[in-house]
Amino acid sequence: MGSRYELRLSGAGGHGLLLAGKVIAEAAAIYDGRTATQAQSYGPEARGGVSRSDVVISDGDIDFPVARNLDFLLAMTQESVEAYIGDMKDGGTVLVDDSLVESVPDGDYRVVRAPIIATARDRIGKPITANLVAVGLIAGLTDVVTVPSLESAVRARVPRGTEDLNLQAFRAGLELSKGLRG
């Protein structure tokens, strides 16, 4: 349990967070050789609603498969901040999109605001790649998965033909994290 690290990626249905969670978990479990479980929760809508993807990474067996004491929370919307901020562990990190999230309640955690959607839209030219920008930011803000493993997992998971675009978004996020790491 000591090495257990819990991430939650949350936002609206359609943000691609289930895929983002699978990329991080697969990078850890297959390419980094650790143990990782990805579980999810989403609404019946095709778009909208609150969507969440939980990733638990450990060096040992993972019994309890869902996150409940978060080391890291990605919240793409104000609604997801409200829903999950209460699950933060003291000293954890909350990453929010600076355009969709207006405020984060005070607490014993670090809050990082980043232009996730703006970077996907303006630098990559595709707002749909915001999920991979977020994965890049997570890679840069934490040491929980390695960059080469994430790149391999991106190639393995994203739809064929979109690998380069998604890797570009991932690297944009990684670069963005450099100015935010504290």
Next chain:
Amino acid sequence: MITADPKGVLTGSHYLDGDHAVAEGALAAGCRFFAGYPITPSTEVAERISARFPLVGGLFVQMEDELASMAAILGGAWGGAKSMSVTSGPGFSLMMENLGLGVMMEVPTVLVNVQRGGPSTGLPTLPAQADMMQARWGSHGDYEIIALSPSSPQECFDYTITCFNLSEKYRVPVLLMMDECVGHMTEKIVIPKAEEIEIEPRKWFKGSTEDYLPYKPDDDMVPWMVKVGDGFRFHTTGLTHDERGYPVMSAECQKDNVGRLVDKIRSRVDEIVILEEEEMEGADVVVVSYGISSRVAIPAVERARADGMKVGSLRLVTVWPFPENRIRELAGQVKAFVVPEINLGQICLEVERCAAGRAETILVPHAGGWVHDDEDIYQAIRGGAK
């Protein structure tokens, strides 16, 4: 030992969700006929099978509804294939009549239910374990059924193969009772080499066409099967029937026919049932769990042990037939059974029945929509240990 056809076996390490792991388990088991109607949270099984079947010569049919899906997999099995369908609560309800037909016609087939919250359309995308009694009693009439409950993607792969093997051995539809959490949970799974996967072959009749009696039982109470189209003239029906398969409307034939359907399973419960037991020696409390709830219970059990309580863990990999003898035996040794399940009390009723007042049965209910908070399970263990 007969082993898997390597053509269907994706040997190696994969990062798959439980639904996809079921699809790979079916392929490895030799399933080559699938009929189904999409429904959350089971659709990913069908999706993967539809993509993989063309590569191995399998036939995938998206049916008009679940009534037809269940009927089609019975037909697929009589046509000689290993067959499967997959659904969730609302579709499971629609399949119940033809599930009974499968029991009566003694059809080897596998039906997967990725459980979501109910009743009715309930919680399409969220977990429950509330169809457990429906799995046992959902179709009308007296019968016995086999049902397994996996707790991880690896087990989804492994136990799908077990389901196919059991269905062939006992000639009965076998149910894989998953839940949304296991179905949509992604973990590393290891698929072994084809030669390491044991396959139960169909109980093919070897005699001549004139000698075939479709419901004449062998010594194990299970009759021999033939493939439709191979020249055997025979009758199969949902009506009560004799060894020839022809309807006989009498109490005597009912007793022979339905009695055998029940006895072929009831008399071999110990052979069928798979249990995982841990630290049962001297336990005061035993946590009885299945599926995702067995994983959620682990931190609670460990915490209680760290606090000095003597807690055993009994996981029901096979939920039906219910391991009555084992629970009866334990009831004389322990103070309490704690049963966490994502429903408002189903399998705990079986535990309570077998405990027969000799040990307390404590339900840890959850109405569905998520897994338990392990604190609730811990408190129940504490209560039972007093």
